[in-house]
Amino acid sequence: MESVAAGGLRKGAWTEQEDRLLRRCIEVYGEGRWHQVPVRAGLNRCRKSCRLRWLNYLTPNIKRGEFSDDEVDLIVRLHKLLGNRWSLIAGRLPGRTANDVKNYWNTDQKKKTATAPFPCKLAYLSDSRQPAAGAKNNISRPQRTKANIIKPRPRTFSSKTKSLSWPMKPIEPNNPATSNKPKNIINLHHKLPTSQQDDRRRCQENHDGAEITWMDQLERFLDDGINNNLPVAVDHEADQFPLGQLMSSIMPDHQEKSVDNMMMFQEDNYQSFWSDLDICHLLSDRHDI
DNA sequence: AAAAAGAGCAACCGCCGCCGG
DNA sequence: GCCGGCGGCGGTTGCTCTTTT
Incomplete structure (x- = not known):
């Protein structure tokens, strides 16, 4: 069970005594500076091991048991x-x-x-190297399609980063490159959900009468931009509506930069958008704005 | 009752980005 | 610009406990 790493550091399960030492160290010195923790706590563990033990087990208010x-x-x-x-x-x-x-x-x-019925791993969804679906036993299986997962990276702002600026490109009527009307317009003219339970409730009907959710529309808005490299316009009148206000709060300076009540986002901006958008804000019940 | 298989999860490992020298 | 230290993350391992045979 317990073992010793190459550098003489202990590995394996933590003892109660080690937990006590680590907990006391964090109480006295606080979190962070993990390279100093083993020395301060008198533990024969590496910094990573200490950090992991604290984060995954010793941190106060950690919730145990099944997920609700x-x-x-x-x-x-x-x-x-x-x-x-x-x-x-x-x-x-x-x-x-x-x-x-x-x-x-x-x-x-x-x-x-x-x-x-047809188990498959997400990573293989679009992998052309995988055997043809159903080839082995002639079973007809659903077409595998690529899962378009947006993977924003956390962004930090170092001393070198003087300010956060949205690389937005306003429409300039006299500039052929930007004067074309955007083809993809997100409609923010509907209500935000009011609780976590009904946050995907049907809250709007689209032009052909089919019901869509605000979240569906937001996802479509982002997917279209990424997949088709389309410029997207946000109608500023939407600021009168909750979802539009939310967008405004996320991008407080977008009105200043807009021209003709419209603004354009280029492809890369979708990734940035998701990086800074507090998705929980959208998904939880705390989006009353 | 004992062995094998399965499930759960704590811990390890390697990689990456950031930052300061 | 390069390098090393650090914090942090995701993938994976392997130990322990439970269930099944």
Whole structure:
């Protein structure tokens, strides 16, 4: 069970005594400066091991036990948006760690897909090197399609980064490159959901009468831009509506930069958008604005 | 009752980006 | 610009406990 690493550092399961030493060290010196923690705590462990033990086990208010239905629902939806960004997902689940979420996904969700009619791993969805679907036993299976997961990277602002600026490109009527009217317009003229339970409720009908959700529309808005490299316009009158206000709050300077009440986002901006957008704000019940 | 298989999860490992020298 | 240290992350391993045979 317990072992010693090459440098003489202990490995394996933590003892209660080690936990006590680490907990006391963090209480006295606070989190961070992990390279100093083993020395300060008198532990024969590496910095990473100490950090991991603290984050995944000793941190106060860590929630144990099964995930609630709401938590599972949130995980599934965030995973659809973010992919395996466990730390981001866990950040939206109070008391849960990235390791918890990851373990949950790797066990429960794998179990569910294994029992599905046509189990397949997400990573293989669009892999052309995989054998043809159903080739071995002539079973007709659904066409595999690429899962278009948006994977924003966290952005930090170092001393070298003087300011955060949105690389937005305003429409300039006299400039042929930007004067064309955007083809893809997001309609923000509808209500935000009011609770986590009904946040995908039908809250708007589109032009052909079919019901769509605000979240569906937002996802479509982003997907279209990425897949088709289309410029997208945001109608500024939408600021009168909750979702439009939310967009405005996320991008407070977009009105200043707009021309003719329209603004254009180029392809790369979608990634930036998701990087800075607090997705929890959209998905949780705290988006009253 | 014992062995094998499965499930759950803590911990390790390697990689990456950031930052300061 | 390069390099090394550090914090952080995701993938994976392997130990322990539970269930099945």
